[in-house]
Amino acid sequence: MSKQSKVPYKIYLSEEELPTAWYNIQADLPTPLSPSLSPQTKQPLGPADLTPIFPLDLIKQEVATERSIEIPDEVRELYRTFRPSPLYRAYRLEQALGTPARIYYKYEGNSPSGSHKLNTALPQAYYNRQAGIKRLATETGAGQWGSALSIAAKLFGLECTVYMVKVSYEQKPYRKLLMETYGAEVIPSPSRLTAAGRRILAEHPDSLGSLGIAISEAVEDAASHDDTNYALGSVLNHVILHQTIIGLEAKRQLEKVDEYPDIVIGCCGGGSNFSGISFPFLHDKMRDGRKLRAIAVEPKACPTLTKGKFAYDYGDTAQLTPITKMYTLGHGFVPPGIHAGGLRYHGDSALVSQLYHDGLIEAQAVFQKDVFRNAVFFAQTEGILPAPESAHAISAVVEEALRCKERGEEQVILFCLSGHGHFDLAAYEGYLRDHLEDVDYSEAMVEEGMACLPQVQVG
Amino acid sequence: MSKQSKVPYKIYLSEEELPTAWYNIQADLPTPLSPSLSPQTKQPLGPADLTPIFPLDLIKQEVATERSIEIPDEVRELYRTFRPSPLYRAYRLEQALGTPARIYYKYEGNSPSGSHKLNTALPQAYYNRQAGIKRLATETGAGQWGSALSIAAKLFGLECTVYMVKVSYEQKPYRKLLMETYGAEVIPSPSRLTAAGRRILAEHPDSLGSLGIAISEAVEDAASHDDTNYALGSVLNHVILHQTIIGLEAKRQLEKVDEYPDIVIGCCGGGSNFSGISFPFLHDKMRDGRKLRAIAVEPKACPTLTKGKFAYDYGDTAQLTPITKMYTLGHGFVPPGIHAGGLRYHGDSALVSQLYHDGLIEAQAVFQKDVFRNAVFFAQTEGILPAPESAHAISAVVEEALRCKERGEEQVILFCLSGHGHFDLAAYEGYLRDHLEDVDYSEAMVEEGMACLPQVQVG
Known part of the structure; x- marks a missing residue:
C-alpha cells in the first residue's frame, strides 16, 4: 500500500x-549474557539446577543461541x-x-x-504437558499472569494452582473469579500449604503477602511434587x-x-x-x-x-x-x-x-x-x-x-x-x-x- | 473459499x-407494525409527541419504510x-x-x-449533535448501555448524564467508574434532581431504584431541558x-x-x-x-x-x-x-x-x-x-x-x-x-x- x-x-x-x-535475540547480542548462578553454590547454573521446576525444552530455550526457534x-x-x-x-x-x-x-x-501474557502461557503449558507434567504452580500479583496461565493450562488439560498475593486476593475478587472460571485453584498467599508460607504466618499471622513470598510458595510446591512444575510470566x-x-x-x-x-x-x-x-x-x-x-x-x-x-x-x-x-x-x-x-x-x-x-x-x-x-x-x-x-x-x-x-x-x-x-x-x-x-x-x-x-x- | x-x-x-x-426490516414485514399511542391521549403518536426528547432524524427512522438507510x-x-x-x-x-x-x-x-451497544450509541449521538443538542440523558441497569453512550457522547463532544439504578450503582462500582472515565456524569436513581425521583424518595426514602424509575428520570431530564435529549439502548x-x-x-x-x-x-x-x-x-x-x-x-x-x-x-x-x-x-x-x-x-x-x-x-x-x-x-x-x-x-x-x-x-x-x-x-x-x-x-x-x-x- x-x-x-x-x-x-x-x-x-x-x-x-x-x-x-520466535526470534531469539541471544543470537545477536553484542555482549553475551553473564551466566546465572545457583543461589546455593553461587556457581554458574546447570540444567540440573532447573529440572525440578522446568521442563527440559524450556531450559534449553533459556540458553539457546539459534536466531530462530520454531x-x-x-x-x-x-x-x-x-x-x-x-x-x-x-x-x-x-x-x-x-x-x-x-x-x-x-x-x-x-x-x-486480556493481555499479552497468553503468548507465553500457551507454549509453557504445551512444553510442560509434553514432558508429562500434570499441574502447574505459579504466583500472581495484579492477576494478568495468573489469568493467562489458568486459560492455557485448561486448554492443554493441565491443573493450575495460583498463589495470589493475599492483599490482591482480597482487593481484586474479580481477577480471582476469572481464574476460577477457567478452572484454576487460587490460594491466598502466604498459605499453610507450604513450609515457606507457614514460616511467614508463624512470624506474621496477619501478613498480606508479597510477590516474593508467593514465588517462594509456588516454587516450593513445584519442587516438592513430581507431577508439578513452576511457570513464570516474565523476566526469563x-x-x-x-x-x-x-x-x-x-x-x-x-x-x-x-x-x-x-x-x-x-x-x-x-x-x-x-x-x-x-x-x-x-x-x-x-x-x-x-x-x-x-x-x-x-x-x-x-x-x-x-x-x-x-x-x-x-x-x-x-x-x-x-x-x-x-x-x-x-x-x-x-x-x-x-x-x-x-x-x-x-x-x-x-x-x-x-x-x-x-x-x-x-x-x-x-x-x-x-x-x-x-x-x-x-x-x-x-x-x-x-x-x-x-x-x-x-x-x-x-x-x-x-x-x-x-x-x-x-x-x-x-x-x-x-x-x-x-x-x-x-x-x-x-x-x-x-x-x-x-x-x-x-x-x-x-x-x-x-x-x-x-x-x-x-x- | x-x-x-x-x-x-x-x-x-x-x-x-x-x-x-443499515437494513430496515419495516420494508419487508408481512404485517406492518401497529401504531404506537400517546400515553396521554391514547391516540396514534405524531412526531410532535417525540420532538421534546428525540431529534427529527431518529423520529423519521422510527417510522421509515425504505429498505436501506444510509x-x-x-x-x-x-x-x-x-x-x-x-x-x-x-x-x-x-x-x-x-x-x-x-x-x-x-x-x-x-x-x-465491550458490547454491541456502541453500534447504536454512535449514530444516536451523531444525529443529536447534528440537531444542536448539547447533552444526552439516559438510564442504565447492568451498565452496558450507559458505557456505550458515555463513549459515543465523548467522541461527538456531547455531555452525558446517566441515571443508574441505585442498586447497580452500589453493587457495580466498576461500571460506574468506566462511564466516569469516559467523562459521563453518573447519578444513582432515584435522585433528588427530578420530580419523578423526588416523588419516589418521598414515599420510599430507601428505594434501590428500578429501570422504570431511571427511565422516568432520564426522560424528565431531557424533556425539561432544551439542549438535552433522551437516548434509549434497545426496543425502539x-x-x-x-x-x-x-x-x-x-x-x-x-x-x-x-x-x-x-x-x-x-x-x-x-x-x-x-x-x-x-x-x-x-x-x-x-x-x-x-x-x-x-x-x-x-x-x-x-x-x-x-x-x-x-x-x-x-x-x-x-x-x-x-x-x-x-x-x-x-x-x-x-x-x-x-x-x-x-x-x-x-x-x-x-x-x-x-x-x-x-x-x-x-x-x-x-x-x-x-x-x-x-x-x-x-x-x-x-x-x-x-x-x-x-x-x-x-x-x-x-x-x-x-x-x-x-x-x-x-x-x-x-x-x-x-x-x-x-x-x-x-x-x-x-x-x-x-x-x-x-x-x-x-x-x-x-x-x-x-x-x-x-x-x-x-x-
Whole structure:
C-alpha cells in the first residue's frame, strides 16, 4: 500500500501470516549474557539446577543461541484462535495531539486473558504437558499472569494452582473469579500449604503477602511434587522469546503499509512486553545498522533501569531463585503501592538489562498521575481503556509525539498496548477522585537497596 | 473459499467492506407494525409527541419504510475504528460437543464499550449533535448501555448524564467508574434532581431504584431541558435499525467461506441484539423464501415472548412512555433479580413481537443455572468469557448442536456473542459457589401482569 492511499485504522494479518518461529535475540547480542548462578553454590547454573521446576525444552530455550526457534504446531494452532493481534493506527490520538507523528499500536487486549501474557502461557503449558507434567504452580500479583496461565493450562488439560498475593486476593475478587472460571485453584498467599508460607504466618499471622513470598510458595510446591512444575510470566529468556511474536507480527503489519518505526515504546516491569514489541526491530538495528530508538518505560516509584545498579542479584525476596546479572534496586526493595502492579519488580530481565547497559535501548521513568492522565486521554480519544501498565507506554508516546510536533518531525512511533484495564478500575477511581500519590525514588532508597546485593565472584 | 480449504478461526472484513447502509426490516414485514399511542391521549403518536426528547432524524427512522438507510459518513468513520467485528468459527466448541454442526459467532465484545451497544450509541449521538443538542440523558441497569453512550457522547463532544439504578450503582462500582472515565456524569436513581425521583424518595426514602424509575428520570431530564435529549439502548425501531450492521457484516463474512446459516440465534431482552444478528437473514426468508430458523432466547424468569401476551402496553413502569403493541408480561411486572440484567425487561421490541406473532421467528426460555454452566463451558473451550446475556444464546446453540449430533445433521449455526463478561464476575461467582436460584414464571404471575394492561381501542 502506498502512503497516498489511506492506511486503515486496523491492520490485520491472516492466520497464514502468523510467524512460524520466535526470534531469539541471544543470537545477536553484542555482549553475551553473564551466566546465572545457583543461589546455593553461587556457581554458574546447570540444567540440573532447573529440572525440578522446568521442563527440559524450556531450559534449553533459556540458553539457546539459534536466531530462530520454531513454534510448535499445537501452540501455533491455539495462537490462531486470537492472533495475529491487530495493529491500530491511532488517527484520533494523533489528531487530538496535533502531531505530525504517525502513531501505531499493537493491541494485545483482545486475547481471552486480556493481555499479552497468553503468548507465553500457551507454549509453557504445551512444553510442560509434553514432558508429562500434570499441574502447574505459579504466583500472581495484579492477576494478568495468573489469568493467562489458568486459560492455557485448561486448554492443554493441565491443573493450575495460583498463589495470589493475599492483599490482591482480597482487593481484586474479580481477577480471582476469572481464574476460577477457567478452572484454576487460587490460594491466598502466604498459605499453610507450604513450609515457606507457614514460616511467614508463624512470624506474621496477619501478613498480606508479597510477590516474593508467593514465588517462594509456588516454587516450593513445584519442587516438592513430581507431577508439578513452576511457570513464570516474565523476566526469563524463554518467556521473552515467546513474546517476540508481538514484534514479529507488528513488523509484517507495518510492511503492509510501507512503514518502519523510528521509535518503539513499551512499558517495562520484568521486561517481557517491552522485549516482545522491540526485539524483532532491535535485530535490524544490531544486524543491519538500522536507526531506531527503543524506549522502556517504568514507574518513577520503581525505576529499575533508570536508578538501579547493573549487578548480580536474586530474583526474589527470599533468595530462593537463581542469581542473575541485571539492573536491580536490590531484592529487599519493596516498591510503593502504585497501581501498575505488573511494573512493581525490583529487578529486570537479564536481556533487557544487558541491552540497556550496552546503550542499545533507552529507559524513561514516569509518575503515575501523569500515567493516568494520559490513560484517560487515550480512552477518550481512541476508545480503548488501557491497563495502567500499558498506560506507562502511552505517557512516553504522548511526550514523543509532542516533541515531533514542536520540531515538525513526521516520525513513526510504534508501541505495545499490552492489555485492557477492565480489572483496574479501582486504580482509575484513585485518579478520578484525586487520591493518587506520586512517589519518587530517593537516593536513600538506592543506598538501602544496594546494601543487600549478594557478594559473588564470577570467572 | 471452497469448503475443502480450512475456514480460519476468525473471518475479517476490511474497513472498505463495512456496510454503507443499515437494513430496515419495516420494508419487508408481512404485517406492518401497529401504531404506537400517546400515553396521554391514547391516540396514534405524531412526531410532535417525540420532538421534546428525540431529534427529527431518529423520529423519521422510527417510522421509515425504505429498505436501506444510509450510514452517515461520520458514523461510518467511527465504526471503522472497531468494525467490522470478527466472525469466529467455534472449532473448539464443536470439537468439545462432538457435533457435526458448524458453529459461527459474531463477536461484539472487542468494541471499546465491550458490547454491541456502541453500534447504536454512535449514530444516536451523531444525529443529536447534528440537531444542536448539547447533552444526552439516559438510564442504565447492568451498565452496558450507559458505557456505550458515555463513549459515543465523548467522541461527538456531547455531555452525558446517566441515571443508574441505585442498586447497580452500589453493587457495580466498576461500571460506574468506566462511564466516569469516559467523562459521563453518573447519578444513582432515584435522585433528588427530578420530580419523578423526588416523588419516589418521598414515599420510599430507601428505594434501590428500578429501570422504570431511571427511565422516568432520564426522560424528565431531557424533556425539561432544551439542549438535552433522551437516548434509549434497545426496543425502539431506530435502535434495531442501527444494530443490523451486525447481521449485514456476518452475511458477507459467511459468503467469504461459502456458508449460509440454517439457524440464527441471539439472546433477547429489548430485542436489539437478536434483531441485529437475525434481521438481515430474515430479509432473505421473507423476500426469497430462504429456509431459516431464527431463535430469540430469553430467561425463564422473564419470558416475555414465550409466556407474555401480544397486547398494547407501556414501555415503563411509570406509564410515561408511548403505548406500544408488543409481547409483554405487563408493565407492572418486576422480574426476579437474575444475573442477566440486560434481559430483565417486561416487554419486547414491536418489531420482534410482530415477527414472533406472525410465526417468522422462534423463541426459547432458559434457566440461568443452565446458562452459566454453558457460559463456563464456552470460556473453557473457546477462551472468551461471555456476558451472562450472551450466554443465553450459547445455551440454545449447545442444545441445537447436540440435536444435530443426535440426528447426524451438518447444520450451520450462527449466533451473536454480544459482549464480554469482564464486569459480570460477581454473577459467575454466584454460579461457581452454587448460590444461583432458578426462577420459573408461574401462571399467577402471568395473570397479575396482565391485570395492569391499559385499555386501548385502535382503528
